[in-house]
Amino acid sequence: MAELTEQVKHLVARARELCADDETQQGLAAVERRLDEPLRVAIAGKVKAGKSTLLNALVGEQLAKTDAGECTKIVTWYQHGHTYRVTLHMTDGTSRPARFSRESGPIEIDLGGAAAEQVARIVVEWPTKRLVDVTLIDTPGVASINSSVSDRALAFLTPDDDRPVEADAVLYLMRHMHADDLSFLESFHDDELADASPINAIGLLSRADEVAVGRPDAMRVAERIAARYRTDERLRKLCQTVLPVGGLLAETAATLTQDEFEALQQLADHDRKQLDGLMLSADRFVADTGPATNRASTADGGPAVDRQACTVPPLVRRHLLDRFGLFGVRVALPLIRQGRVATAGDLAKALDSRSGIVALREDLLERFANRRDVLRARSALVSVDRLLAGFSSGAAVEIGSEIERIRAGAHAFAEIRLLNDCRRGLVTLGGVEDGELERLLGTAGTSPAARLGLRSDAEPCDLRAALLAEIEKWRRKGAHPLASKDVTDAASVLVRTCEGALADLH
Ligand SMILES: Nc1nc2c(ncn2[C@@H]2O[C@H](COP(=O)(O)OP(=O)(O)OP(=O)(O)O)[C@@H](O)[C@H]2O)c(=O)[nH]1
Numbered sequence: 001m002a003e004l005t006e007q008v009k010h011l012v013a014r015a016r017e018l019c020a021d022d023e024t025q026q027g028l029a030a031v032e033r034r035l036d037e038p039l040r041v042a043i044a045g046k047v048k049a050g051k052s053t054l055l056n057a058l059v060g061e062q063l064a065k066t067d068a069g070e071c072t073k074i075v076t077w078y079q080h081g082h083t084y085r086v087t088l089h090m091t092d093g094t095s096r097p098a099r100f101s102r103e104s105g106p107i108e109i110d111l112g113g114a115a116a117e118q119v120a121r122i123v124v125e126w127p128t129k130r131l132v133d134v135t136l137i138d139t140p141g142v143a144s145i146n147s148s149v150s151d152r153a154l155a156f157l158t159p160d161d162d163r164p165v166e167a168d169a170v171l172y173l174m175r176h177m178h179a180d181d182l183s184f185l186e187s188f189h190d191d192e193l194a195d196a197s198p199i200n201a202i203g204l205l206s207r208a209d210e211v212a213v214g215r216p217d218a219m220r221v222a223e224r225i226a227a228r229y230r231t232d233e234r235l236r237k238l239c240q241t242v243l244p245v246g247g248l249l250a251e252t253a254a255t256l257t258q259d260e261f262e263a264l265q266q267l268a269d270h271d272r273k274q275l276d277g278l279m280l281s282a283d284r285f286v287a288d289t290g291p292a293t294n295r296a297s298t299a300d301g302g303p304a305v306d307r308q309a310c311t312v313p314p315l316v317r318r319h320l321l322d323r324f325g326l327f328g329v330r331v332a333l334p335l336i337r338q339g340r341v342a343t344a345g346d347l348a349k350a351l352d353s354r355s356g357i358v359a360l361r362e363d364l365l366e367r368f369a370n371r372r373d374v375l376r377a378r379s380a381l382v383s384v385d386r387l388l389a390g391f392s393s394g395a396a397v398e399i400g401s402e403i404e405r406i407r408a409g410a411h412a413f414a415e416i417r418l419l420n421d422c423r424r425g426l427v428t429l430g431g432v433e434d435g436e437l438e439r440l441l442g443t444a445g446t447s448p449a450a451r452l453g454l455r456s457d458a459e460p461c462d463l464r465a466a467l468l469a470e471i472e473k474w475r476r477k478g479a480h481p482l483a484s485k486d487v488t489d490a491a492s493v494l495v496r497t498c499e500g501a502l503a504d505l506h
């Protein structure tokens with residue numbers, strides 16, 4: 001893989017030698033720098049899909065504001081820095097430092113009198129280890145009522161002029177799959193290689209805890225829905241996988257305070273029946289409990305609750321609901337009552353494990369971080385291609401054919417193409433399970449064990465034997481006299497994949 005990066009770096013350097021004009025030079029210099037920068041992952045989706053909350057959950061801190069505000073309309077980059085710094089990059093090409101403050105909640109950024117429309121992007125530098133390998137980019141909600149906001153998100157993710165694509169990979173949040181989501185995902189494809197490429201996109205069924213109106217089995221129901229989406233032909237062409245995630249639960253788990261835990265403990269001490277009544281709906285949970293409503297019959301027909309006896313004030317309950325969601329409260333209270341969690345730390349762990357964030361982090365590592373070089377090389381080639389699109393000089397033609405040579409020759413790209421072709425139904429390998437083929441191509445992870453579908457602690461001798469068997473199998477398939485060209489080509493990619501994995505073992 002390092003070889004691929006080297007090839008691309010060499011190509012960019014050559015392009016810089018050949019291209020004289022300043023603007024292209026600057027663009028190429030940026031492409032060059034980017035090859036050494038952390039992977040850029042954009043978080044996209046419709047308004048209020050939970051993008052900023054998920055960003056916070058991934059960083060493990062409340063950085064991004066999650067309610068309405070001017071800043072949610074601006075593309076905001078969160079990247080690793082040695083000091084805390086916020087910079088505004090204006091649409092006129094200038095940039096300036098911004099004043100910001102942070103007390104207990106998210107960062108408050110002062111635009112210094114500028115209108116959101118004048119700010120092209122905000123860059124937040126923050127010294128946290130979670131941002132060392134990845135830069136996270138929070139984008140404004142698409143398909144919003146305010147179409148200029150939505151346009152900005154689309155322009156960032158799918159520029160249609162000759163600007164390079166800025167993100168290497170995208171997490172696309174959808175609450176329930178919708179025609180708008182599909183057309184958005186379809187537009188996140190920028191060149192022949194990326195055309196309908198699932199390689200750099202993961203779909204997320206977000207706010208998963210709200211599925212099934214926050215019932216205790218909400219996450220399991222969400223997992224079933226996500227599993228259905230994973231087999232949806234249209235989605236399979238567009239993203240690698242679909243996972244359920246409860247960003248709010250994960251954000252709260254990462255930032256849980258002792259006060260919040262104590263408030264939950266206090267609630268958990270209440271009479272069981274009373275609690276059940278309180279947790280019937282969000283409205284009941286936060287209802288004011290003055291003496292007049294004591295034992296009053298309820299508007300939603302549920303059993304009357306002796307709400308006056310609830311010693312946790314409504315304001316605190318409102319806060320708990322905002323932080324945990326109804327599902328989170330419903331999960332936390334029994335855990336505390338049954339003594340299964342005794343401290344705020346225990347509760348944080350329990351919520352974290354239910355939120356789906358652990359699986360998402362692992363997936364990000366397997367699917368994006370381990371393929372970082374390929375994804376970055378891919379973005380760099382797209383960018384150089386775009387930067388030189390308007391040129392017809394000999395130099396541009398030379399670079400153009402070099403790009404084609406790298407794309408055709410790099411095995412990592414051959415794997416991507418094969419995966420795309422399979423998902424689009426262009427290649428079918430008789431008698432081979434799709435899942436097996438995808439696994440070999442690294443969709444479940446790029447380690448030898450992940451490619452073979454074996455446990456991560458499998459013995460090297462077992463891995464070796466399994467790889468040799470795969471190589472033998474694919475050689476035979478490819479050499480079969482009745483094999484079509486598709487099958488022969490696919491088989492040679494897979495043989496090379498397995499040989500590469502074998503070399504990795506050594
Ligand atoms: N129950 C629940 N609520 C969530 C979750 N994620 C976000 N929310 C809530 O949904 C609202 C919107 O969340 P944000 O993270 O701001 O969503 P966004 O997609 O960034 O919104 P915009 O940037 O305005 O488009 C907030 O009130 C969050 O608390 C979740 O996983 N579960």
Ligand SMILES: [Mg+2]
Pocket residue numbers: 051052053065066072138139140
């Ligand atoms: Mg947001």
